[in-house]
Amino acid sequence: MAGHRRIMGGSPAARPGYPGTGEHAVVARCHRRLRGPYTGVDTVLQAVLPEAVRRWPELVEHHRVELLYGIPELAELIGPAPRTLANESSIKERTRFFGAGMIRCMSQGIVTFLLEYARRMQSCGEPAPCLVFDEVAEAEPTTQEFIALLVRRADPQHLQVVVRGAEGELPDELARVLDRCTERTDAGAPPPETATPRGEAGSAAWAEAYVSGDGTSGDPDELLAYQQTEPDRARLHDRRAQELEDASPGWGVRVGALAYHREHGSDPSGAGRLALLAAQRYCVEVGFSAMVVDLGLRGRAVTDPDAEQHDFWDFTQQAAHACVPLDRLDQSMELYLDLLQRYPDPKVHMMTSYSIAMLHTRFLRPRDHDQALRWQNNAAAIAGILPDPAERLTFSVFHDNGLALVEMHRGNLGRALELVESCLARLDAQLTDDEWQLHRSQLLYNRARLLTATGRLDEAFADYSTLVDLDPYYTDYLSERARIHRSRGDFAAALADYDRAVQLAPPFPELFYNRGTARVENGDTDGALADFGYVLEMEPDDVDTRLARAELLLDLEEFDAAETDMAAGLQLRPAEPRLLCMRGTILLQRGALTEAFEALNSAVDLDPDYPAALLNRAVVHYQQDRYQAAVQDLTATLDLVGDDPDVLLNRGIAYQAEGQRDLALADFDRALTLPGADVTELKEQREHCLA
Numbered sequence: 287m288a289g290h291r292r293i294m295g296g297s298p299a300a301r302p303g304y305p306g307t308g309e310h311a312v313v314a315r316c317h318r319r320l321r322g323p324y325t326g327v328d329t330v331l332q333a334v335l336p337e338a339v340r341r342w343p344e345l346v347e348h349h350r351v352e353l354l355y356g357i358p359e360l361a362e363l364i365g366p367a368p369r370t371l372a373n374e375s376s377i378k379e380r381t382r383f384f385g386a387g388m389i390r391c392m393s394q395g396i397v398t399f400l401l402e403y404a405r406r407m408q409s410c411g412e413p414a415p416c417l418v419f420d421e422v423a424e425a426e427p428t429t430q431e432f433i434a435l436l437v438r439r440a441d442p443q444h445l446q447v448v449v450r451g452a453e454g455e456l457p458d459e460l461a462r463v464l465d466r467c468t469e470r471t472d473a474g475a476p477p478p479e480t481a482t483p484r485g486e487a488g489s490a491a492w493a494e495a496y497v498s499g500d501g502t503s504g505d506p507d508e509l510l511a512y513q514q515t516e517p518d519r520a521r522l523h524d525r526r527a528q529e530l531e532d533a534s535p536g537w538g539v540r541v542g543a544l545a546y547h548r549e550h551g552s553d554p555s556g557a558g559r560l561a562l563l564a565a566q567r568y569c570v571e572v573g574f575s576a577m578v579v580d581l582g583l584r585g586r587a588v589t590d591p592d593a594e595q596h597d598f599w600d601f602t603q604q605a606a607h608a609c610v611p612l613d614r615l616d617q618s619m620e621l622y623l624d625l626l627q628r629y630p631d632p633k634v635h636m637m638t639s640y641s642i643a644m645l646h647t648r649f650l651r652p653r654d655h656d657q658a659l660r661w662q663n664n665a666a667a668i669a670g671i672l673p674d675p676a677e678r679l680t681f682s683v684f685h686d687n688g689l690a691l692v693e694m695h696r697g698n699l700g701r702a703l704e705l706v707e708s709c710l711a712r713l714d715a716q717l718t719d720d721e722w723q724l725h726r727s728q729l730l731y732n733r734a735r736l737l738t739a740t741g742r743l744d745e746a747f748a749d750y751s752t753l754v755d756l757d758p759y760y761t762d763y764l765s766e767r768a769r770i771h772r773s774r775g776d777f778a779a780a781l782a783d784y785d786r787a788v789q790l791a792p793p794f795p796e797l798f799y800n801r802g803t804a805r806v807e808n809g810d811t812d813g814a815l816a817d818f819g820y821v822l823e824m825e826p827d828d829v830d831t832r833l834a835r836a837e838l839l840l841d842l843e844e845f846d847a848a849e850t851d852m853a854a855g856l857q858l859r860p861a862e863p864r865l866l867c868m869r870g871t872i873l874l875q876r877g878a879l880t881e882a883f884e885a886l887n888s889a890v891d892l893d894p895d896y897p898a899a900l901l902n903r904a905v906v907h908y909q910q911d912r913y914q915a916a917v918q919d920l921t922a923t924l925d926l927v928g929d930d931p932d933v934l935l936n937r938g939i940a941y942q943a944e945g946q947r948d949l950a951l952a953d954f955d956r957a958l959t960l961p962g963a964d965v966t967e968l969k970e971q972r973e974h975c976l977a
Contacts, residue, residue: 423454
């Protein structure tokens with residue numbers, strides 16, 4: 287089978303006669319105006335899921351969460367998604383929302399499903415389909431990210447991917463992957479005989495064809511005719527929108543084509559505004575961050591900010607929220623400040639102040655927790671004087687919880703815990719058990735984390751266990767409970783929680799990393815290597831996982847594999863001091879002192895305050911008889927980490943080699959007073975020094 291391919295130019299994939307449309311091809315149009323996020327991905331899954339359900343239902347079941355999360359229409363093929371507390375909460379009571387990071391995780395799960403499906407097909411002697419994604423430059427960012435992940439992870443010998451479309455700007459990740467992993471072909475223009483005959487009288491029909499195609503046509507005649515059609519253009523959009531409505535569309539169509547037609551129809555500020563608002567609210571609930579921003583800006587453009595203040599505020603604040611996971615923080619702040627300038631409404635200022643506080647305490651660099659406290663105090667003050675008692679209760683609790691987060695970041699754990707417990711007590715006293723369940727679970731989660739941070743592990747464990755029973759598919763609770771198991775030395779219980787989380791959750795890289803480190807502690811090196819390998823298959827530039835795997839390989843004395851790992855990591859992040867330090871450590875273990883010194887020196891140049899690099903460079907200095915330089919690096923290490931018995935031992939040895947016996951004895955004696963000291967080695971070195 288050929289490798290992955292990128293075919294530029296030519297006609298849309300729906301037209302026959304172009305490469306990549308063979309017998310086993312699944313051709314997916316990806317234009318965002320069709321069905322918004324995951325347009326094209328849904329086509330592929332609709333093609334393969336019936337066979338997968340028939341032959342390997344357990345495979346589908348294992349990936350049910352990811353398959354249905356952003357494409358609920360697939361429930362017609364595989365049944366409903368698991369029930370979660372977030373999904374069952376009304377939008378009014380929803381206080382937990384996800385963003386682009388969650389969507390990427392879901393996409394990784396779908397990719398894993400497709401790769402395993404292809405492998406099973408091949409093991410049965412049957413060809414897996416060739417997946418053809420067309421109009422990729424016009425795809426919504428979620429689909430573009432998915433294609434990048436699939437092309438990078440898929441072995442074309444098992445699952446071939448063809449990416450087609452006109453020239454256009456692509457996201458950086460997709461552009462890099464296509465350049466590295468595909469063979470490019472320029473298709474050129476379609477053969478003349480395939481072109482549809484045109485006549486001068488056809489302009490009205492061409493405009494109608496453009497609208498009927500949901501504005502996705504690349505035909506220049508259709509586009510020109512559409513642009514010149516006035517005032518009938520709006521009528522065409524109205525008619526197409528009604529056709530879509532009559533077909534009872536799913537959310538994909540409502541986010542894509544239907545919102546587009548209502549926005550460009552005869553009533554953009556009425557029907558258009560409502561369609562965009564509904565589409566944005568759905569995307570907010572799912573976490574399609576890029577689409578939320580797009581819909582929010584389009585909604586602002588058709589909404590009168592004075593006559594429809596609430597909708598304008600909704601479009602704006604949701605777009606501002608969604609900018610954050612996309613790392614568009616300046617744009618987020620600009621939108622928030624626009625709201626503060628436009629409206630004197632107390633609720634607008636309350637919620638916007640909270641949002642700006644969260645920017646300062648969680649996302650902006652450098653973080654400014656004092657500035658966050660000023661903004662959050664403002665939000666809490668307004669919440670406390672709202673005239674409606676029910677609103678005053680729920681908003682006061684919400685904003686006191688925000689205050690608790692800021693106080694936690696400021697290091698005031700006791701005050702933060704006091705605030706959270708007050709929030710829980712007020713809600714428990716005034717609400718029934720089934721009211722605001724999601725937010726109460728979030729408060730309980732925050733209390734558990736604060737209890738953990740203050741060392742009250744038994745109480746934290748009880749809270750996490752309550753949360754696991756309440757909302758088992760929110761697997762952060764299992765991971766946090768596993769952390770407590772590990773702190774108690776109960777690795778079997780920790781692994782049981784991690785295993786359960788892996789079965790229930792989409793493939794969060796952090797989850798597999800944590801299970802991998804627990805497996806290392808439990809002596810399961812094969813399992814740990816498998817977990818670390820899966821993380822790096824999904825996210826090859828995950829530095830923590832790459833370091834953990836290299837360290838494990840180093841412990842196993844698999845030096846070649848460890849060094850290969852570091853070389854791969856440095857290709858992606860050549861200026862990462864931790865990777866350079868680990869490479870230097872591996873070379874040091876191999877006895878390649880010159881190369882080790884070069885890598886460690888580079889690490890220190892990039893981060894002069896990185897203790898591991900200084901410590902290992904000191905070892906190289908010592909082994910090359912540069913004792914004074916070794917002492918200098920070890921002294922700098924102690925300045926960073928404080929008194930450490932092992933570092934003091936090493937510096938004492940270096941002092942001794944340099945002939946400074948009194949300083950060596952002082953380091954040995956100081957180290958002997960510290961917990962965790964290697965007493966036997968220290969006494970031996972001390973006796974040697976005295977002798």
